[in-house]
Structure formats: structure tokens, C-alpha cells
Amino acid sequence: MLRYLLVRLWQSVILLFLVSLIGFMVLNLAPGGPLSQYTLTPGMTKEALDRISEQMGLNRPLPIQYLDWFWNLLQGDWGKSYRDGRPVLEIIRGHLFATLLLMGSSTVLAVMIGTWIGIHSAIRQGSLFDYITTIGAMVTLSIPTFWFGLIAIFVFSVGLGWLPAGNMYTVGDGSVGDYAIHLIMPSVVLALVNVAVWSRYMRSATLDVMSQDFVRTAKAKGLAPRRVLMKHIVGNALVPMITLAGLQLPTLLGGALVTETVFTWPGMGRLFLDSLGYNDYPVVMGLLMFSAVLVLIGNLAADILVALVDPRIRLD
């Protein structure tokens, strides 16, 4: 177990290094590179630019610049926003809660509904329910999240007037109920794609377990079918779903970005787009790296959890 943990941790460190390399390459793609903020300033002379470039250490060789940048990153110095000069990490922290709330609530929804659909279409394989949910999942995966959001706003806000069209709370209210009402539409919209993915995987995981010998034994020794299903089948089918939850993190984060934009939800995705609009590259880069690190941690956590739950999985 310990060996598994160490190897897995080492892999994550290597991935972190590669991720930061990609991030650094993207950073240097910015028009004018890290200097862009100053090149856009009117009245900037060539000499002044050279001086700033020297101060920022941009005349050093790229590998040195990279190491410097990565070192600062590790120490929590993610640069300062061009817009208001606040440290990038502090700005991100200010938007983290909203995104985690949205992602968390939609994941809970997706897991509950998706697991239920997956189990039921597996035990009734080939039934009408199975057929409809299969096609339904494929169609759902083809709908752009933002479009589904627009349609939801059209129906439930513009048409019926039941739910607010955006924001996280009403100014001046901010009670728990008020948050909840604002949370409904974005989290359902974000959950939709994940319900589709989750139910598909849960279906095949359940089918996998159902065909195994220990299930036959459990049935043969006369256990109640319901008990076999709940304890033996579902319990085991859920194990690979932990890994899936980790693997789905990038999609979930990307979906959150789009959903936040449509519903003016004040999270990291919204911040990302605002910062892009203001050419606030340090914040853009910070969010890019932050989301990747979040994904790495999520995958690591999922793998450790699976290894704890299932003793068979300890390195191959």
C-alpha cells in the first residue's frame, strides 16, 4: 500500500512538472509574452520596454525563466493581476467557493440520478427503459451545455418566471433559501451531461459485476434478490465509479465555466472569461494552472480512495 502511494505520488509530481511546462508555453504565446501589459500602454518607448524586460528578467534564457516561474508557483507566488494588482492566488480564492458550490451540488445530483438510471437499465437490459435512457444519454451528450442553459432560462425565467435567470443571490437578501433558488438551474444544467456519462458507466459496471461468479453464488445460496443487488452488485459496481469521478473532473470544471457564464455565476469560470476580456493574463494563467492542479489532486485522491476500498488494486 505504501509503495503504491509513493509511486502514485511520484507520478503526480511528474505530471505537475509537465503541466507547468505546457502552461509556460501558453504564457509565452501571449501577444508580446509577459510584457503585453506594457506594450499596450500608450506612449511606451522601446528603451522603457527594454528596461522593464530587464527588471522582469525576460532577457534571460527561457529555461531559466521557466525554472524561476515554476519556483515562484510552488511557493504560492502566482503573480499579480494587471487589473487591480492583487495577488492572483487571492483573487482565485475569492471565486473558489462559488465554483465548488456549483460543482458539488451538481455532482451530488448527477451521481444520484445517474446511479439510479444505470442500475435500472442494467438489471432490465434490453427493456424499453434501457433503450430510452441509452438514446437519451447520447442525445444529452450532444447538446451544448450553454444552449441547454439558454433554453432553461427561456422556459423557467422568461416564460414561467419561476426561477431567477442568473447570479448567486439577490442583493440585500442572501438567505440560504435565496442561494438555493439561484442554485437550482445552474446545477441542474451542469449535472445533465454528467448524468448521461455517469449512467452509461454505471450501467456497464453493473453488468460487469452481475456476470461474475460471486453474484451467482450469492443467488444460489438463496439470498434475497434485493440484497444481492444492493450489497453485492451495486457495492462493487460503485468502485470503478470513483475513478470515473476523478477522470470527469476536467469536463466538470470546463462545464462549470460555461454554465457560470450563462447564469452570471460569480465563480472561477466567470473570472476566467472576465480576465480574458481585460487581457489580464496573470489571472488567466493562474486559473489555467489552478484548474489543472485541481484535476491532478482530484485524480490522485480518487486513485488512493479506490486502493483503500479495493485491496486488489495496488499497482500493476
Next chain:
Amino acid sequence: MNATAVSDPSKSRARWWRSRSARRFVKNRLAMVGVFLIVGLMLACFVGPHLLPFDELFIDLRARFSPPGTGAHIFGTDPLGRDIAARLFHAGQISLLVGFFAMVMSTVVGTVVGIVAGYTGGWLGAALMRVVDAFLSFPSIFLLLALAAFVNPSPIMITIIIAVTSWMEVARIVEAEVRSLRDRDFVLAARMVGLPRSQIMFRELLPNVIGPIIVAATLTVARAILLEAYISFLGYGIQPPLPSWGNMLNGAQQYLDKAPWLAIVPGIAITMAVAGFNFIGDGLRDALDARSDQR
């Protein structure tokens, strides 16, 4: 796997349409719906504009916000009075072409990386696959938007950056397939005859993994069309006045109460195209999977 393709490629290629796979594909109802959707959309987008009385850039301010079915405006008009049908079909040409070429690029890159990593294995293979993992760690929309904001957003650049963020799936699939074939007899034989590495990889192994590549490529078109729609919707993809399905939706949100068709029509087009390619890809997977032969 398709063993005949190796022993006698000319023969099996000559009658692929009579093969069991082809028959299985045609019998798959969902896959045929997909083919129907895509053929229909392509006809509409590439032939449609010639049949419409309006140009996609023609502005008629008197006809602003006409609902669908007003006169000859079958899908209505937009806030500038431009015909939505004409714009939709032109946008479709761009969205479909971006999706197609992004697929071609990402499939080529993914296939090369996958074959090299899978066949070479060892240090190089591991390094390549870690790069794949690293790219997969970024939420693709974040990476795509960051790149899109930094480059000149021409359709070609948009296609390239979509390819940059979607070659990894193909690479993973190809790598796994090639790794499982690496020690088969035909590869050992090829190595013993002294074929150079590149020939073993691309003449011997490639034809044997073409099935999964085709499936992945089809699904990549769907993904690319979706990604283009996402970034164009957010304003960083294809730039107006050039229409794309995504950027037609860009301004739609503010007119939801007044002109909901602005949001509904392009959204349905995107969903149809993406669903079409997903259905075809899924049908191909079932049809090309040797294990479903028993049925």
C-alpha cells in the same frame, strides 16, 4: 482483429461494403439516423444557400426580429434583419469544415503519437503518454480559450487549436491497441525480415488499428463541433461577420424574451450535427468490434 486485411489487403478492401461489419452498421437503426442527419445537414449547408432568396450578409433593418415563417424568412431574422436560414447554412459550412479538419489534424497527431509510444514502449513511450496525461489534466475549454485569446482567431487557427486540445483520446486508444499487438507473430516476422521500424509501425501495425481510429475520429468530429460552438459562443472563436453556429448564439441571450428563435434554431443545428456524428461513431464501434461477431 481483421486478419485478412494483412494477408491480402486488396481483396478485403475490394468488398468492404459486403463485409459483416458493413451489414451490421446498416442494420443499426441509430447509426442510420446519424447518417441521415449528417447527410441532410451537409446538403442543407452546402446546397441550401443557393436555393434561398437572401444573402447571409444582406441587412434589412425593416425586417428586424421577424419570427420564423415571416415571408420567405423560414427561420426568421436576427437583430439586424439578416436572414437566419442563410446565416445558419453558411455557419454550418464553417462549423462542419472546422470540425472535419480539426478531426483530421488531431487524428493524425494522435495516431502517430499512439503508434510510436505503443510500439517503442520503454522510456520514450512512457514519456509520450505522460505528455498525453498532462494535456488531459487541463479542462479543454480553459486551455482552448487561453489559446484562442492569444492567437489570431481565423478559422484556420481555431481549427488548429481545437486539434491541439483533442488529439489525446486518439493517442490513448491507439497506444493501447498497438501495445497489445506489439508481440504478435506478424510483427515479430516483420522484425525478423529486417523491416525498418517506421515500416513496421505504419505499414504493419497501422492497418490493424484502423478500426478503433475510425471510431475515435468520428467521435472527435462531434467533439470538435461542440468545442467550436463553445468558444465561438463565448466570443473567442470564429469572429463575425463570418457566421458559425456558436457565434450565432453569442448575442442570443439578451433577446431571449423578444426573439427566442435566435437561440433555438442554431442550438438545434449544433445538437443535430453532434448527435449525428455520435450516433455514427457508436454504430461504427459496434460494427467494427470483432467480439460482436457472434450475433
